[in-house]
Amino acid sequence: MNKKLGKVKVLVVEDSKVAIKAISGYLEDIGVHPLVAESGQAAVELYRRERPDIVLLDIILPDVDGYDVARQIRKLQGKDDWTAIIFLTVMSKDEDLARGIEVGGDDYLMKPVGRVVVQAKVSAMYRLVRMQRALVKVTEQLNEANQELQRLSMTDGLTGIANRRLFDDLLVREWRRCARIGKPMSVVLLDVDYFKKYNDRYGHQAGDDCLKVVAREVAAAAPRAGDLAARYGGEEFVLVLGETDEGGARWVAERICRHVLGLKMMHEDSPHDYVTVSCGVCSVLPSDSLAVDKLVKTADKALYLAKERGRNGVAYLGYGQGS
């Protein structure tokens, strides 16, 4: 007796007591104790309760026909409990067999069925069931791994917020969305002040920790659906603010400056005594005749201006200004 087959759940759907007895006997010889249903309705009920691995399904039943039962089973079946359906049939026309496969059958056996054929078919089908289920599991694991990879490919490794790639992606999408709905959008570029000196005095590890703290503040400033906070590179961060005009963007940027200063992270080589950030802001009403790149370039110029004005502050330039 095949040990593995002892665990197989087989449902025999058949209204002839003689056939049930014969098929059950063949199955028991290989260690399988079948479930038995004598009508289509009973078969569907048993399927729902027991989730068998294999169904041996007579086509002609006293209530509904086997095709209908197969259809109902396929509807009930979840993605990870695939069941093999083998039709038992006296019909031998090609169209009947094709119809069985079409409604969800996997194979058929001609009645009257013999011992060797039933046993061999059940063994082979169980192998298929196991392979199919293993495939579903592997596919799920692959999907999860892919999602994780996708997430990692869009996340900055140090700070855990969005990276430049995701920013590039979402910036364009937000530009198009705001253009469509006729609303302004803004970009805020932020840079940690005197960060080279911070690294030099406190070490690179402390510099990394400082960037993580600043990243949290930047992320907290972008809670709305059309907002994105990302690490732009090095000690620079960027905010995309959808449906936000100059006033709103300035407000967000000034609040970040206040919050970062309020954290009171010592920076003895800064005239402000603590870690601070500078922000460049640009807002625009997006349209086909304007370019999204120019919005970011202008915010960068505004950032330069904020640095020139003494840092720890916000500078604004209108789209295309400062060139």
Ligand SMILES: Nc1nc2c(ncn2[C@@H]2O[C@H](COP(=O)(O)OP(=O)(O)OP(=O)(O)O)[C@@H](O)[C@H]2O)c(=O)[nH]1
């Ligand atoms: N610790 C750490 N330092 C970084 C990282 N990325 C960039 N830096 C450092 O950030 C510093 C940026 O220096 P600068 O571009 O001269 O700017 P700054 O010293 O902040 O001066 P201002 O921007 O003009 O206020 C460099 O020393 C980089 O090495 C990082 O991931 N971790």
